[in-house]
Amino acid sequence: MIWQSNIQDSFEKNTIEILKNLDSQFQLSFYLEAEASEFVRFSKSKVRQATAVDQAKVTLTLQSSKKISRICFPMTGQPDEDRKRFQVYFGKAKQELDQLPENPFPVSFPSTGTTYKKFEAQIPTAEFMIDKIKSDTQADDFVGYLASGPMIRAIKNSSGTNHWYSTDLYFVDYSMFEGKNAVTATVAGSNWSESDWQQSLNDSRTFLHQMRKPKKVLPKGDYKAYLAPSAFAELISTASWGGFSHAAYKQGQSGLRLLFDGAQKFSSLFTAVDNYELGLHQPFNALGEIVPTNLNLIKEGKGQKLIVSAKSANEYKVDSTGGDESESPKSLEILPGHLKREDLCKEIGTGLYLSNLHYVNWSDPKTARMTGMTRYACFWVENGDIIAPLQDMRFDVSLYDVFGNGLVHLTQFQETLVNNLTYESRGLGGKKLPGALVNGFKLTL
Amino acid sequence: MTWIHRITEKTTYRTIRNEKLEESLTVVDQGARVEVMENGIMGYAGTQDLSTEGIEHATTKARALAKASAKNSLFQFSDKIRPHAVGQYKSPIQKPIDSIGLDALMSLLTDCSKAMKASDEVVQRSAGVTIVETQIHSKGPGGHETVQDFSVISLNISATAQRGSEIQTRTLHGRSAGYQIGSELFSRHRLIPNCEMVGRQALELLSAENCPSDTLDLLVAPDQMYIQIHESIGHPLELDRILGDERNFAGWSFVQPEDFGKLQYGSSLMNITFDPTRFGELASYSFDDSGMKATKEFLIQEGKLVRALGGLESQERSGIPGVANFRSSSWNRAPIDRMANINLEAGASETEEMIQSMKKGLIVHSNRSWSIDDYRDKFQFGCEYGQWVEDGKIKKIVKNPNYRGRTLDFWRNLAMVGKDSETFGTLYCGKGEPSQIIRVGHSSPYCLFKNIEVFGGG
Numbered sequence: 001m002i003w004q005s006n007i008q009d010s011f012e013k014n015t016i017e018i019l020k021n022l023d024s025q026f027q028l029s030f031y032l033e034a035e036a037s038e039f040v041r042f043s044k045s046k047v048r049q050a051t052a053v054d055q056a057k058v059t060l061t062l063q064s065s066k067k068i069s070r071i072c073f074p075m076t077g078q079p080d081e082d083r084k085r086f087q088v089y090f091g092k093a094k095q096e097l098d099q100l101p102e103n104p105f106p107v108s109f110p111s112t113g114t115t116y117k118k119f120e121a122q123i124p125t126a127e128f129m130i131d132k133i134k135s136d137t138q139a140d141d142f143v144g145y146l147a148s149g150p151m152i153r154a155i156k157n158s159s160g161t162n163h164w165y166s167t168d169l170y171f172v173d174y175s176m177f178e179g180k181n182a183v184t185a186t187v188a189g190s191n192w193s194e195s196d197w198q199q200s201l202n203d204s205r206t207f208l209h210q211m212r213k214p215k216k217v218l219p220k221g222d223y224k225a226y227l228a229p230s231a232f233a234e235l236i237s238t239a240s241w242g243g244f245s246h247a248a249y250k251q252g253q254s255g256l257r258l259l260f261d262g263a264q265k266f267s268s269l270f271t272a273v274d275n276y277e278l279g280l281h282q283p284f285n286a287l288g289e290i291v292p293t294n295l296n297l298i299k300e301g302k303g304q305k306l307i308v309s310a311k312s313a314n315e316y317k318v319d320s321t322g323g324d325e326s327e328s329p330k331s332l333e334i335l336p337g338h339l340k341r342e343d344l345c346k347e348i349g350t351g352l353y354l355s356n357l358h359y360v361n362w363s364d365p366k367t368a369r370m371t372g373m374t375r376y377a378c379f380w381v382e383n384g385d386i387i388a389p390l391q392d393m394r395f396d397v398s399l400y401d402v403f404g405n406g407l408v409h410l411t412q413f414q415e416t417l418v419n420n421l422t423y424e425s426r427g428l429g430g431k432k433l434p435g436a437l438v439n440g441f442k443l444t445l
Numbered sequence: 446m447t448w449i450h451r452i453t454e455k456t457t458y459r460t461i462r463n464e465k466l467e468e469s470l471t472v473v474d475q476g477a478r479v480e481v482m483e484n485g486i487m488g489y490a491g492t493q494d495l496s497t498e499g500i501e502h503a504t505t506k507a508r509a510l511a512k513a514s515a516k517n518s519l520f521q522f523s524d525k526i527r528p529h530a531v532g533q534y535k536s537p538i539q540k541p542i543d544s545i546g547l548d549a550l551m552s553l554l555t556d557c558s559k560a561m562k563a564s565d566e567v568v569q570r571s572a573g574v575t576i577v578e579t580q581i582h583s584k585g586p587g588g589h590e591t592v593q594d595f596s597v598i599s600l601n602i603s604a605t606a607q608r609g610s611e612i613q614t615r616t617l618h619g620r621s622a623g624y625q626i627g628s629e630l631f632s633r634h635r636l637i638p639n640c641e642m643v644g645r646q647a648l649e650l651l652s653a654e655n656c657p658s659d660t661l662d663l664l665v666a667p668d669q670m671y672i673q674i675h676e677s678i679g680h681p682l683e684l685d686r687i688l689g690d691e692r693n694f695a696g697w698s699f700v701q702p703e704d705f706g707k708l709q710y711g712s713s714l715m716n717i718t719f720d721p722t723r724f725g726e727l728a729s730y731s732f733d734d735s736g737m738k739a740t741k742e743f744l745i746q747e748g749k750l751v752r753a754l755g756g757l758e759s760q761e762r763s764g765i766p767g768v769a770n771f772r773s774s775s776w777n778r779a780p781i782d783r784m785a786n787i788n789l790e791a792g793a794s795e796t797e798e799m800i801q802s803m804k805k806g807l808i809v810h811s812n813r814s815w816s817i818d819d820y821r822d823k824f825q826f827g828c829e830y831g832q833w834v835e836d837g838k839i840k841k842i843v844k845n846p847n848y849r850g851r852t853l854d855f856w857r858n859l860a861m862v863g864k865d866s867e868t869f870g871t872l873y874c875g876k877g878e879p880s881q882i883i884r885v886g887h888s889s890p891y892c893l894f895k896n897i898e899v900f901g902g903g
Contacts, residue, residue, distance in 0.1 A: 038510075039879045043690045046519040050510040051489040051879070052503075053777045055476065072472040076494040089473070096469070099547040101555070104465040127513040134517040144693040145878040173878070175693040184693065251569045252605045252612040263610070358696070361816045363827055364845055364902030366612065371825045371849075373818040394816075394823045394849065422879035424774075445823050445849055 003036045004150055004166065006077035007056050013079055014086040015156045022158055027109045028090075029157035031059040031286040034075070035426050037149040038126040042133050042174070045142040050126050055425065056152070058086075059286060061109075062093040068103040069096040107310040111159040112290050117282075119167040121190035123148045128192075129172065136201060137176075144174025144184075147422055153282045161288035167428075172197075173420045175376070176204040181211040181389060183377045184230075184356060188418040207355075207377045216380040216388040218443060224351030224408075225441035226344060226381075229415035229433040234357035236272075236332065236433070238370055239399060244274075244297050245327030246306040250316055255365040256399075260303035264368070264400045267407035269337055272298040274307065274329040280418065280430040281330040284322075285309075291322035297329065301404075330429040337410025337434060346384040347409060347437055353379040353386060354441075357395075368399040371444075394445035402438040411435040447504060448480040448527060448585040450734065451495065452776040459547075460573030460601065461554040467571065476776035479503040483511035485521030491777035526757045527585060527735055534593040534731035537724055538627030542576055542596055545628040550574070553631055560637045561604040561644030566651065569605035569614075572640065574598060575623075575872065577884075583736065591732045597884065598630050599623035599872055602640055606647040613650035613844060615643050615829050618668040619811035621869035623884070624725050646830055649842050656831050656846040656901030662806030662860075663848055663897040664799055667867035669828050670789065671887035672812045675874070677852040678710075678717055679784040679885070681821035682744055683876075684755025684767055690781070695876045696819025699852065700750070705765050708750040711856030716790040717745035719754060719768045726886035727870035728785035735780065737769035744768075744787070748856075755782050774881035781877050786870075788888040792862025799861045799893045801837040807899050808832040808839070809846050825849040845902030855894060863890030 015030045022028055034056035041048045056075040061068065073089045075082050124132070129146040148170035156162050171188035183204045187197050227235070242248030243256035258264035274295040276283050284290050287310055296304045307323035308316075324330075339347060352374075360372035371394060378390040411434040418430040453475045460468040476493040481504060488511030490503040545553075557572035577597040584590050602617035617639055624630065665673060681698040685691060688702075700708070721729050721739035730739055735757050744752045755763065756771025759782050773780040800808070814827030831846030832839045870886035 037879075040510075040514075041690070041878045043519055043688075043692075046517050047486070047514040048519045048690055049487070049489065049779045049781075050514045051491065051777075051779045052506045052510060053491040055491065055493055055777055057472075057474075068466075068469070070470045072470065074473065074475050074493045076496075076499065078494060078496065078499075081494075081496070092471075096471075096547065099551075100469055101461075101466045101551050126510055130513050130517055143689060147879060173693065177689075177692060180697075182692065252607055252614065257612075258610075261610075358819055359816045361814045361827075363814060363825065363847055366610075367903055369902065371814075371816050373816070373823065375819055392818050392820070392823070394818070394825060396825070423875065423882055424777075426879075445825070445851070 001150060003054055003077060004152065007034050007075060007152060010075060010077050010079045010082045011154060014082050018086055018090055019156070019158055025064055027063040027158050029061045029109055029155060029288060032152060032154040033057055033425060034152040035149055037147060037426060039145060039147050040126045040129055041145040043143045045133055045137040045140055047130055060089055060093055062097065063106060064097055066102045067097040067100055068106065069093040069100060105311050105314040107287065107314055109157045109159045110161060110288050112161045112284070112288055114162040116164045119190060121168040122192055123168045123170040123190065124192050141177040142174055143177065144172065146170065146172050147426055151426055151428065155284060155286065155288045157288050163284045163288065165282035171418055171420050176208055178208050178211070181208060183207040186418065186420060210386060211377060211389040213388045215391045217391045218393060220443055222440045222442050224348060224439050226348050226353050227436045227438065228355045229435050230417065231354045231357045232433050232436050233417050233431050234360045234372060235370060235399065236334065238360040238362070240328045240332065244307050244329055246308040246316060246318065247312045247327055249306055255362055255368050256303065258368070260306060262303065266298060266301040266403040267405070268300040269407055269410050270298055270301050270403055271335040273333045273335065274331055275333040276331050278331045278333060278416070278432055281428045285324045289320060289322040295321055333432040334434060336412055336414050339409035339411045339437060341411065341413055345381050345386060348381045349384060350382050352390065352441060353381050363396050369396060370399065371396040393443045395442060396444045397442050401440050406439040407436060408439060409437040446482045446524065446586050448583065449500065450478045450776060451582045452476060452579070454577065454579040454775065457576045458573065459550060459554060460571060461551065461558045462571045463569065464555050464558045468573065474775065477503065478773065478776040479507045481507040481511050483508060484515035486511055486514045486518040488514060489779045520762050522758060522761055526761060528737055529587055529589050530591050530732050530736035530738065531588065532591050532731055536594065536596040536625040538596050539629040540627040542578060542628050545631050550631065553633060553636070557602060557636055557640040560640035563644035563648045566606050566608055567604050567644045567647055568607045570644065571601065571603045573601035575601065585736065589736060591736065593730055593732065596625060596627055597623065597727065598626050602643055604644045604647040606651050608651045611651055613647055615647035615650060616811060617643050618869055619813060619829060621668055621671050621812065621871055623727050623870045623872055624868065625727060625729055626725055650830065650844045653842040653844040655903055656807065656843040656899060658900040660896055660898050662803040663894045663899060664803065664806060664808040665892050665894065666808065666810040667889045667891060668811045668869050669809050669826065670889035670892055671869040672815050673826065674787055674789055674887045674889060675784065675885065676815060676817045677821060677824055677855065679754065679787045681852065682754045683782045683784070684753040684759035684763060684765060685782040687753065688759060688763060691876065694878050696821070699820040699822050702763055702765060704750055705753060706751060709748050710745050710750045710853065711748045712859040713747045714792055714859050714862045715745055715748045715856055716743065718743055718788050718790055719770065720786045720788050721769065723786050723788065723888060726786045726868050726888060727884045728886045733769040733771045734773050735771040737771065739769040742768050754784060772883060774883045778877065778879060778881045783876065783883050784874060784885045786886040789892065791864050791866045791890045794861045794863050796863055796891050799863065799891060800834055800839065802861065802893070803834045803837060806834040807846060808834060809848065822852050824852065843901065846899060847901065848897050848899045850897055858895045858897065859892060860895045861893035863892065866890045
């Protein structure tokens with residue numbers, strides 16, 4: 001693809017030029033994030049808006065023995081224009097070094113060699129998807145969007161580190177409605193799979209069909225609940241806002257502090273790993289460190305390891321785990337249990353089948369208490385049978401309760417949920433999670 | 446027909462933690478969004494290559510997308526969705542951002558960090574600023590041209606106190622202190638006392654009781670009102686949500702198209718405006734991205750819903766009156782219906798008068814947690830700092846104050862509205878597919894609500 005090779009050539013040429021002339025008193029790195037994306041959003045099975053975006057940004061980090069300066073700037077893929085930009089922003093970074101206070105926790109830019117990974121695939125174009133929605137969903141009320149195109153991450157630094165990772169990815173994140181009843185799904189990957197697409201649409205229609213009964217309105221109280229992988233992901237994603245961060249732990253901002261203090265624990269069924277072997281995220285960070293393939297965050301219910309960035313490693317005198325600044329897991333896997341799909345409703349007995357949760361936030365970080373809403377295909381189950389869809393309810397639960405003594409089973413199956421956030425740019429990463437059957441899921445409103 | 450929006454934005458993040466450098470990052474963004482209308486639908490393409498060839502390439506892409514979209518478009522728009530406009534806007538600043546040098550700014554932030562150290566128990570003291578300078582230059586057919594320059598500063602002041610396993614964080618206004626302003630914001634004699642207060646109150650919270658569970662009068666401070674307005678008024682009134690475009694992500698709305706002009710949203714004390722003209726508020730501007738002139742409008746008047754937050758495209762689709770709020774986060778996203786400045790107009794009550802009227806109640810300050818359902822009905826908010834009131838007097842400080850309720854019940858229980866508004870906002874309102882974050886402002890006085898369920902942590 002022309003755009004991709006233009007970005008690659010320009011990045012190579014301009015970084016090499018500056019690095020070869022770098023004064024030895026400096027360390028310098030360039031981190032590239034780029035994408036050529038097509039987005040099409042659909043509402044009522046028709047096109048609402050279609051947008052194409054080519055974007056590339058470089059984060060330049062310049063460090064002397066006592067100072068650090070960082071500037072992020074856009075690249076065009078046109079070498080001459082980019083050359084000006086690299087020179088201008090390198091100059092500005094040098095200028096800033098004189099004015100900034102000392103950097104209390106300087107890090108050495110790592111020397112981790114050279115890697116080059118490029119994954120090419122047959123991903124759907126905007127026009128393909130517009131035709132697909134027209135042909136396949138005209139009898140449905142389909143709403144959602146396609147995000148598709150190549151993505152690049154690359155790092156080059158003055159210690160000789162040189163990593164390149166590019167991949168072609170897409171997802172269609174959608175909901176299907178019948179009145180106010182709704183189901184949601186994501187079809188994602190590298191190569192378009194017609195059978196996966198049709199299967200997803202058919203599964204959604206089946207779920208919608210099950211929602212045609214009048215909604216069950218529940219009183220407040222504690223319920224046995226099955227959290228499908230997507231619902232589980234909402235809780236664990238919120239827990240990941242600082243929950244696994246060494247800096248947040250040390251600075252009193254971790255919602256899982258008591259777990260990593262050893263004062264609380266989850267069930268021994270619960271093991272969480274930041275697992276880069278899933279191939280959802282590039283294996284290096286913005287500094288050029290190679291991340292370990294497996295980092296045990298929670299092992300058999302006990303807080304095991306926190307994610308440590310190079311800066312935290314220096315500040316708190318611990319080893320870096322290759323974490324980026326956010327120190328959040330990028331490829332979180334919760335290991336599976338033994339509950340079979342066909343036994344789900346039987347094991348729920350009487351309780352809640354929660355496909356999705358919505359807008360989860362801390363209600364008391366100290367006790368890992370979270371609130372949020374049920375959303376989409378959630379059902380009332382009675383004596384092992386799905387009886388009726390649920391009226392949306394607010395919950396407020398402590399993770400130490402529902403994933404502690406309250407955790408009854410994890411499912412044998414897991415689902416891979418790709419990162420579908422597109423704020424400013426498309427993200428990499430994702431999660432691989434089982435479903436969880438828990439007691440004491442508290443509904444409050 | 447083709448429109449081109451060139452957007453340049455520089456964002457700087459400077460933070461001092463415990464009197465040492467924590468963060469210094471400058472992000473420069475520059476690009477153009479080309480919009481091409483074909484057969485009543487717009488195609489969009491964003492590029493960072495601003496050369497003639499780059500813009501031509503983006504125009505070709507946008508045209509191709511418009512043509513492809515026209516095969517199955519949701520609505521065929523008229524050319525009225527892009528009115529002709531000529532004009533300018535500049536943030537009302539007294540001193541340019543760069544009139545404070547980097548070393549002086551870092552020195553001030555270091556002093557802010559120091560000022561929070563009310564005792565050794567205040568273990569984390571973070572003083573940061575986010576400074577955003579944006580220019581949006583739009584050109585279109587027939588001499589259409591607008592230039593809008595924004596200067597924005599958001600303060601991030603935070604103190605964390607720790608005693609044993611008890612940890613409490615207090616911030617300056619829950620990180621909602623964002624304004625269109627210049628470097629006059631960096632006034633040492635205003636900032637330092639505020640930082641001292643933040644440190645002191647973090648310490649107070651260590652000794653405070655947990656907020657009791659009860660149903661009582663709730664007095665909400667403006668730095669919590671901003672998000673109450675945002676979540677339970679702003680989002681549900683967005684016309685694209687009501688029309689169903691956001692159902693897959695942000696959600697739908699309990700508000701129905703037929704509710705406008707009829708629904709009694711809240712008590713008669715409730716007056717909500719869309720006001721892009723308010724001095725210094727985060728989302729003040731002269732034109733939205735369609736070119737519609739931005740004017741102050743009532744959304745809710747004496748409690749009755751009268752107007753939606755919908756730009757010209759949503760207005761044409763629905764026939765519902767709207768406002769100039771069709772906005773994109775940047776050159777790389779298509780505009781959608783967004784909040785801007787959504788304000789609760791001041792009433793007649795003094796704060797002291799409201800406290801005196803409370804037999805038993807809670808005053809909540811500074812948001813720390815927010816959650817609401819996808820129809821914008823059932824909400825729960827957590828705040829940093831609570832004051833417990835009995836017999837019209839503040840009796841004690843309480844920690845972890847939370848409250849929950851349902852939107853219409855809550856606003857219909859609005860019993861008193863303060864006479865002095867304060868302005869807050871956020872740089873990070875999220876919405877849209879692909880997702881966008883945008884700046885929004887909310888002004889409000891203290892407001893008193895009756896019969897609200899409150900509770901604490903633990």
